[in-house]
Amino acid sequence: MRVAIVTDSTAYLPDEAVLRYGIDVVPLSVVMGDEVLTEGSGASSAEVAQALQRRVQVTTSRPGPEAFAAVYRAAAAAGADAVVSLHLSAEFSGTYEAALLAAAGAPLPVRVVDTRMVAMALGYCVLTAAETASAGGTPDEVVAAAEKRAAETTGFFYVDTLEYLRRGGRIGPARALLGSALAVKPLLHLQDGRIQPLEKVRTSSRAIARLEEIAIQQAGTGEVDVTVHHLVAEERAQILAERLRERIPGLRELYVGEVGAVIGAHVGPGLLAVVVSPR
Template identity: 65%
Template sequence: MSRHVAIVTDSTAYLPTEILEWHHITVVPLTVVMGRQALEEGTQISVLSLSDALRRRAAVTTSRPSPASFTEAYRKVAANGAKAIVSLHLSAEISGTYDAAVLAGKTAPVPVRVVDTGMVAMALGFSAISAAERAARGGSLQETVDAAEKRARHTSTYFCVDTLDYLRRGGRIGAAQALLGSALAVKPILELSEGRIEMLEKVRTSSRAIARLEEIVVERAGAREVDIAVHHLAAPERAEELAERLRGRVPYVRDLHVSEVGAVIGAHTGPGLLGAVVALR
């Protein structure tokens, strides 16, 4: 690590390994607890085993990284030559990860700026990439933070789920909203708004939800240059079909990623998740 400013993020950014290596981004994993086992996301638990556990209605919870995990990550990147660190994390409204990073940053060997992006999944990932690109061009600590925050402000996240039950059980959506969705037998379209998961629209069938999700992404992208990510959990065919349609309908899409979310997000959404991230350039 010869860069002046190092980038650290958490495992919910779901950045491909090759991108992490290319941009020298360090990842601190969150934890998924299944029964009596606490397993690190991305290394010790597969999405397949998670989906199986969720379908069996086994107890699955998630946990933020410990401050000690961040302390170790900051120590390592400083030892590799970093003079400052920008630590970018998922929304503090839905996880305590940001707080753990802030605590660790107080005793780090180099200055650390911890940023609550208000995002998750590739919405967080795109912010980390922008920060890494700015750092690679010799950006200062503040300039790197600014690049990350600017990308986050211009990124939108939308998704639909088969049921709101997993979000309700994890406390990520209100019981009243979950009950309404179940009572009316609707398929909700959700968005990440100011760091919180909010109901955007309600439609009657899964096919209509996917079609509406596509329209929302196309409208959000408009005629601007964008990066797009399509996420899923145990729904690869639907994700590829949506991505292919978006390639044909969004005129200035620069990068389009298709990937399965990891165990932490999957634990709160359940199998059948289909989501899209639109990041304006």
């Protein structure tokens, strides 16, 4: 059985991995002013960051069901027997719902998975699914492997301000931090598919140091993959990545990558995030 793997553009997978496994990536869109731009081809992270700083209205939109339907039809035409379609948390976007709608009319069986993750926390689930599929796994085995990886993966992040999350309506329980937002630098994490407050730290340098310690504690001594994400903060991301490389004994692969335009629109410039995913 050949199982095709589909995801969306918020997984921020390295290009090499997408090509190696033949993963189909359905893009979300960014709306800047009157322009609707496709993530990955029409809108860059830097452009979104600049627009936010100029206080241009920036919003995002999910793919329509037809975008997924076209990919599912193409998978069937290419000889796939089934599709496993893995997406960012339904708490953040209607992408999962659009994929479900498309799956109902697809010419082959499609399993749609809400990973409850985003960025490389989603990406690791997709990679595990692709590895399982390439080894001959059934759709059930592919989904089970991806869900197991999701359950073990954690994501922690620092933002310079909660303002962009507030504007985009994605702040969730972290809204409780807004009253003291000017006095603290918030550390947040992904939990149950939502953004949750983790800690309040007084300065950005202390926040980044604390992010490092949390990642090291989470990694423990077992084998892990780690991603450091950023938005127009490459130097800080590289420094943090080198620190983690030195201090995580079971580190297998370390990836440093900028988040794309869609997530960038909600977190704002200065984001620094760490995803820890046990093997």
